[in-house]
Amino acid sequence: MALSIGVRKRSGPFEMSKRAVFYLILIGYTVMSTIPFIWSGLTSFKSQPEAAQTPPTGIPINATLDAWKTVLGFNSSISGINVDFLQYFKNSLIVALLVMAGNLFFDSLAGYAFARMRFPGRNFLFYLIIGTLMIPAAMTIIPVFVILAKVPGFLGGPWLGTYEGLTVPFMVTAFGIFLMRQFFMSLPVELEEAGRMDGLTRFGMYWKIALPLARPALATLAILQFQGSWDSFLMPSFITQSNPSLYTLPVGLAQFSFNYLNYWPDIMAGAMVVILPILVVYVFAQRYFVEGLSRTGLKG
Numbered sequence: 147m148a149l150s151i152g153v154r155k156r157s158g159p160f161e162m163s164k165r166a167v168f169y170l171i172l173i174g175y176t177v178m179s180t181i182p183f184i185w186s187g188l189t190s191f192k193s194q195p196e197a198a199q200t201p202p203t204g205i206p207i208n209a210t211l212d213a214w215k216t217v218l219g220f221n222s223s224i225s226g227i228n229v230d231f232l233q234y235f236k237n238s239l240i241v242a243l244l245v246m247a248g249n250l251f252f253d254s255l256a257g258y259a260f261a262r263m264r265f266p267g268r269n270f271l272f273y274l275i276i277g278t279l280m281i282p283a284a285m286t287i288i289p290v291f292v293i294l295a296k297v298p299g300f301l302g303g304p305w306l307g308t309y310e311g312l313t314v315p316f317m318v319t320a321f322g323i324f325l326m327r328q329f330f331m332s333l334p335v336e337l338e339e340a341g342r343m344d345g346l347t348r349f350g351m352y353w354k355i356a357l358p359l360a361r362p363a364l365a366t367l368a369i370l371q372f373q374g375s376w377d378s379f380l381m382p383s384f385i386t387q388s389n390p391s392l393y394t395l396p397v398g399l400a401q402f403s404f405n406y407l408n409y410w411p412d413i414m415a416g417a418m419v420v421i422l423p424i425l426v427v428y429v430f431a432q433r434y435f436v437e438g439l440s441r442t443g444l445k446g
Contacts, residue, residue, distance in 0.1 A: 183421070190214065190415035197410040213411035217419055231416060233391065234398035238376055239423070241312045241394060245375040246368050248317025253367060254360065256318070257326025258352045262338070272327070278320045283380065290315055291384055307389030312382060316375065322367050329363035330356055365431045373424050395420050 189197055191209045219232045260272050294311045297303025305311035337359075338351045346354065357364075379396035386392045393401075399416045402409040 186414040186417050190411055190418060192411050194409060194411060198408075210411075213409075213415040216412050217415045229398065229401055230391075231395075231398060231419075234393050234395045235419065237312075237392055238394040238396075238420075240309065241382075242372050242375040242423075244309070244313040245316050246372045248313065249319060249322045249371045250364055250368060252318045253322030254326045254357060254364065255352070256323045257328075258330050258356055260323065260327045261330035262335075262352075262356075263348070272323075275320045275323055279324075287380065287384060290381065294385065305385075307386055307392060309392070311385045312392065312394070316381075319371070322371065325367055326360065326363055329360055333359055369427055369431055372427055376420070376424060 188204065188206060190213050191211070192203070192206045193208060193210050193212065196203060196207060216229065217231045219230070260268060291306070294303075294305040294315070297305045297310075302308070302310065305314070333356060337355055341351045341355045377396060378394070379400070382394045383397045383400070386394070386397060395416065399413055399420070402412045402416065
């Protein structure tokens with residue numbers, strides 16, 4: 147039995163210096179990205195006068211938990227305005243989960259149809275859907291608002307100030323359809339042909355063969371859609387105007403800001419709460435997220 151011994155090539159001075167510069171850039175970028183989070187965390191433990199003073203302080207001089215008590219529901223009002231932050235958290239969680247679930251099903255279903263099925267106008271319809279990505283979100287506010295206001299009564303309309311209005315219009319996205327189509331096109335067709343021989347219908351091939359293999363792309367889509375819905379401010383602020391009890395977290399955070407006064411400790415404490423679920427979701431699905439981006443050709 148032959149024994150092969152690998153000899154590791156020593157890196158020269160140029161390679162070592164290049165690697166050192168690369169790591170210094172990464173460390174610098176990490177520090178720059180971390181400073182806003184550290185500043186937000188420190189500010190959340192300051193009193194309102196200390197947070198507003200100039201020049202600003204770094205570490206709180208007299209640390210207090212007043213902002214966190216407000217965010218966690220122990221203090222329910224600010225300057226006479228009732229702020230139910232826990233309710234906002236629940237609303238954001240419900241909306242984000244429903245929007246994410248809708249996108250996982252409908253986007254994958256449409257993506258599979260564009261990747262595998264042949265029908266007249268398929269390419270034209272696909273490019274038309276992709277073309278909607280060039281439309282700024284701000285341009286869709288008025289059309290969506292009008293549509294939600296005119297939803298007929300037998301569908302429970304109008305949908306302004308309801309969970310339906312916050313979720314149904316956003317359960318399908320052009321980007322999600324594109325992402326899933328690209329992934330399904332990378333799967334071998336032979337797997338579905340074997341399923342067809344076993345008597346599976348087209349939906350059965352999608353549900354039992356293609357969808358289980360698409361877990362990396364589904365994880366990527368889930369993270370992006372959950373984050374997009376969780377952080378959304380513009381649309382929910384218009385839809386929930388008539389029903390403050392349905393405010394989401396970003397809309398609720400705006401209640402801490404007034405024309406001549408901003409409650410920075412409360413805003414920063416709320417921002418830390420907003421960040422936490424996104425961080426948890428990404429940590430647990432990071433491996434699938436990276437794999438999904440690389441398999442769909444979207445990795446930069």
